Amino acid sequence: MKSPRTFALTVAYDGTEYSGWQVQPGRKTIQDELEKAARPLAGCRPDEPSFRILGSGRTDAGVHALGQVARCMMPRWPASPQSLLLGINSKLPEDIRVVSIREAVDRFHPIADAIGKRYQYQIQFGGDRSPFDYRTWHRVVKPHDTGQLQRAAERLIGTHDFAAFQAAGAPRTSTVRTISWSRWRLADQHSAEKWIYEVEGNGFLYNMVRNLVGTMLEVARGRRPVEWIDEVIASRDRKQAGPTAPPHGLFLCRVDYPDELFLSSN
């Protein structure tokens, strides 16, 4: 009898049509679609509740992913990881794709073992509203200063207590996180309208990226000076920060783990 095998799936999805990552009764979710696709391959009954695919973290309704990571434990899987990827993809809807797969050690835990994450947030400043962009671009029509936006982003780099940027009602034991990368870039050299915020850190609080973006936008609009960012951080008070930016501009790009959690065979 073969022993169970543990796989780490890297998953991309357009979150527009889903009520977020996490399984909820009566709702369409990413996790549920993945479990439905993989469950028959695990040799489980279609309604077997013990078969679970665990993600590195939840994403909210409307949030997208380029590189969410999820653990899939297969009681028996006789073939290669790549054939498991193909098997799951053949059963997934078109707005969810497993983009790569690695076999992991038995003790691999996608939440506890994550050592870093990267997100991006896409904003179109002004310009026409395109019917092809509304799912993945947040459109801001008020005047803004992208220089100030960049300076605001730089102030977030470092180890800080980010309690002010955590959604109410989602307390963590510690709200200290380290941000190692935080900057805005033009999405396309040919257009001055579309900007992408890239942020990387060792972990993020619930709604943190959307709250950081909403706060930076206050500065870009000239409603606050860039030094105000420091005051908001120091306050540790959610009420001091800017509003939460909407979900549809946000992408979970990458989740990092120590290399030794993956088998070298792949």
Place this chain on the structure above:
Amino acid sequence: MKSPRTFALTVAYDGTEYSGWQVQPGRKTIQDELEKAARPLAGCRPDEPSFRILGSGRTDAGVHALGQVARCMMPRWPASPQSLLLGINSKLPEDIRVVSIREAVDRFHPIADAIGKRYQYQIQFGGDRSPFDYRTWHRVVKPHDTGQLQRAAERLIGTHDFAAFQAAGAPRTSTVRTISWSRWRLADQHSAEKWIYEVEGNGFLYNMVRNLVGTMLEVARGRRPVEWIDEVIASRDRKQAGPTAPPHGLFLCRVDYPDELFLSSN
């Protein structure tokens, strides 16, 4: 009392969620959404059947537009064309947008007056299937030769009888059309996978662009030599051409009219 005014709307839409352009009972269509949005502005009852928005031509289910043109006749409209655009857009779903508006002469007819159209067809050759591209890119996994694709496209330029590329059951009085532009280009300098076919002519038969693309793909796959294109044209027989490419790669980009049909005030 003000006299009726005639407007030409340039409309962009993501056709994925619609049963094509044309109103059909019990189906969601682009025309129906536009009429629902504009009808109250025309002072009509919400169910007034005589209020119609006429397009330059139908697009099929799943086909997109960057520049469909449609005529909107307003029994009374006291304000600027731009304010009509804003009024209609405020009531449209996010996957349909009026991108510009011109006031036209009373006799403007969007079908009969069109002197040219441009379409594009988007294909991804190989590579990963992205959850963000499936609505607008046709993905082809078989090996192909893009040089042959380009040579096939060049052979379509000129005045030909395109009867072989017309969908069955859609006869026109004349099937002779002139194609003035027909070429493939890389969508993005950084990727060799994504190609866009651009075709411009004085008119197109029903399903003609999708049939041209399906036929060129036969050549690109090495199943036919490039000279076969000439034989298919000469045959005037739909059965000789390649299969119809799927709708979701196709965009109606532009419809051209003589300038004198539009009022100079705009």
